[in-house]
Amino acid sequence: MMKQLFRLENRRGLIAVILLFILINLLAAVSLRTARLDLTEQKLHTLTEGTRNILHNLDKPLTLQFYWSKQVGNDLPGLKIYADRVLDLLNEYALHADGKLILETVDPEPFSDAEDDAVKYGLQGVPVDGRSGQTLYFGLVGKSDDGTSKTIPFFQPERESFLEYDVSELVTTLATPQKIVLGLLSALDMDGRNGANPFAPSEPWMIVDQLQQRFDLRPLDRESVSIPDEVTVLMVVYPEGLDDSTLYAIDQFVLRGGRLLLFADPLSETLRGQAPQGAPEENPTLVRLLKTWGVELHPDAIAGDPQLAQRVQVSGGLRPQVMEYLPWMALQQEQFNPDEVVTSQLGQINLACAGVLTPLDDAKTDFVPLISTSEAAGIISRPLLSYGANPAQLLADHHPGGKPLTLAARLSGPTESAFDAAPALPEGVEGQRDAHLVKAQDDIQVVIVSDADLLEDRFWVQVNNFFGQRLAVPTAANADFAINVIEQLGGNSDLISVRSRGSAARPFELVSEIRRRAEQQYRVKEQELTRNLQQTEAKLNELQRQRQDAASATLTPEQEKEVQKFVDEKVKTRKKLREVQYGLRHEIDDLNAMLKLFNIAFMPMFISLVAFVAWLIRRSRGRSFSL
Structure with a gap:
């Protein structure tokens, strides 16, 4: 009788556990749908607060189409992991x-409508096998309900640390597709108008043309x-040449939430070309x-x-x-x-007399x-450069400061006005x-x-005239830097807060250290062998000069002895080099074997041990219940 009751209770308990398991899963599917446990060091699988705010503030539906060539991509393990x-x-x-x-996954198979769409939206197809004609697509197309679209042509693994920023920037652009309104305020004649001589205008700076193409x-x-x-x-650009009234306007613009890109300059080469004192x-x-600030x-x-100095x-x-x-x-x-x-x-950025x-x-x-x-940088006094300077003397007088000097920086946070009150309007x-704003309304x-x-122009671009059209051939990335900053500042505060997140790839640091140590030993032995060779050649040349028949090509006994000594030393050194390489492979193989043993043997043994302990606990509880 007791055994029947015990079996009945066991059945009821088992049914209750199954029902509880199903109930927990149903509740989790509803209430814990977005719950995640991210155990990576840099929280690679957790969206930043800025991205979550961008998604929360979406006021219209968007569609993201993820293009991935499965058949081709699955044969590329490294890229498959990144996909x-x-x-x-x-x-x-x-x-x-x-x-x-709405997220859609698209597999653009060859000669399909999906592949035609990928080409239409500007995705970059990468040929994988020239003989078979297989092409890999690995990009993203974003669409809004008003027909606007934006693409990431190809997810470059080199930009993995900026993956979240790239996607968030695409979403932000689709949500607010208007061009960034860029105000340009300069004390230099960037637009080609010559303030000193209005009857002798010049061509506008090429950066102005670039900005007109990208922004309003x-x-x-x-x-x-x-x-x-x-x-x-x-x-x-060059605020040193602006008066107090204009600087006050800039101050108030920043305090009310405007974004500012400021190109200051303690010594303008542009002005120095117009007046020696600069x-x-x-x-x-x-x-x-x-x-x-x-x-x-x-x-x-x-x-x-x-x-970093340029040669002139x-x-x-x-x-x-x-x-x-x-x-x-x-x-x-x-x-x-x-x-x-x-x-x-x-790419390379060229600076001239930066502060x-x-x-x-x-x-x-x-x-x-x-x-x-x-x-290795140091400080040069401005008066030494105002009327020209001797490059050789600057090099001779240079004293390294022992730490990097900052040439460009981002500022964010609370601040106040630099003015107690608004200055009087110009006459x-x-x-x-x-x-008048006393402090910033936001960071x-x-x-x-x-x-x-x-x-x-002369510091970053070569301008060619082609049938009356100005063609820009960039020689440095100066314009790219300015445009990158403007595009980021033109985004909302949440987008600006999205930073690099690191890479999911985890290098074998111990293996790298072993290889680095072995290569260092190898280089030391190799340099020793090279020195011995040079010493032997010097001795041979010296012995040859001491001979009366210096023109003879026959070696003397002393020279033959010296050559044999070097050959023996060379063989000995090469043997040591092989020992270093063998030690490197042996140490890495030992580490590899230990990792395999841990993965193959230790983890199953650990799981078996846990199961055995659980069985012992259940068995002891069963005996106590039956008693």
Whole structure:
């Protein structure tokens, strides 16, 4: 009787467990639909707060079509893993969009309508096998209900750390497809008008043409007393030449939430070409404005870096010489912040007499360097360059500072006005300003570059005339940098907050360290062998010179002995080199064997042990219940 009751209770308990399991799964499917447990070090599978805000604020439905050639891509394991990562991320976007984002997966098979659509939307097809004609598509097409579309032509694995930003930027552009309204305010004659001689106009700077093609460009007068409300991003070039009234307009624009790209310059090469003394000594109001934002640009400090210096031709002496000119720098990828979208994949940027940006200790804003020098850089006093300088003397007097100097930086955070009140309107100007803002309504978004000359044609582009049309052949990425910053500042605050997320690829650091150590030992042995060879050749030459019949090609006994000694040493050294290489392979093989043992044997043994312990616990409970 007791056994029957026990069996009945067991059956009821089993049914109850099954029903509870089904109920938990149903509840989880409804209430825990977006719940995730991300155990990666950099939270690679968790959307940032900025992206979640973008998705939450969508006011119209969007469709994302993920194009992936399955048949071709599955044969490329490395790319297949990355494709799975992209698809997982897109699914996260769909889950957090509250039904306003529809995700579709498209397999563009050869000669299909899907492949025709991929070509129509501008996706990049990559030939995988030239003989079979197989093409791989791996991109994204975003569509809105008004017919607007935007694409990511191909998901480059090199941009994995910016994957979330690229997708969020696509979604933001579809949600707000209007062009960025860019205000351009410059104290330099960028538009071709010659302020000194209006009867001798010149061609506009090529950067102006580039900006007109990409944005809704609104040139502003250099004596502007206010910035129009419709301006999203304000680009100011050479603010040192602006008066207090215009600087006040910039101050108020930033405080009310406007985005600013500022190209300051302690020594303008453009103006120096027009007047030997170059720029004005100092603009106190600009200095005060920058300090209010938490940054200092010293008017007498110019950055110089022998590792980045451009080579220029110097006349004088018996003949012209080519040497490094410290203030003119050609910056490469190593000088760009790899964690910032605007600088992550830039080419070379040329700067001329750039200043040095320094964050203030009591600043309330965050200071993020975008472009920096190498540690070999130092400070050059501005007066040494105002009337020309001797490049050789600059090199001789250079003293490295031992740390990188910041040349461009992003500022964000709370701030106040640099003015106690609005300055009086310039004489002859009528109008009324808006109410004076004392502090920022929200965190400011400002990017400061310590050089304005980088926008001038001669430092980044070669302009050719083709049947009356100006054709630009870029020689540096100066314009790309400016456009990248404007596009990011023109996005909403949530998009700006999306930063690089790192890569899902995890290198075998221990293996890399073993290989690096072995290669170092190999290089030491190789250098030793090279030195022995040079010493032997020197001894042979010396013995040959001491012979009376120096022209004879026959070796003397002393020379033969020296050669044999070197041959023996060479064999011994080569043997040591092989031992180093063998030790490298042996150490890596041992590590590989240990990892295989852990994966193949340890984990199954651990699971078996857990199961055995669980069986013992159940058995002991069963005995106590039967008693």
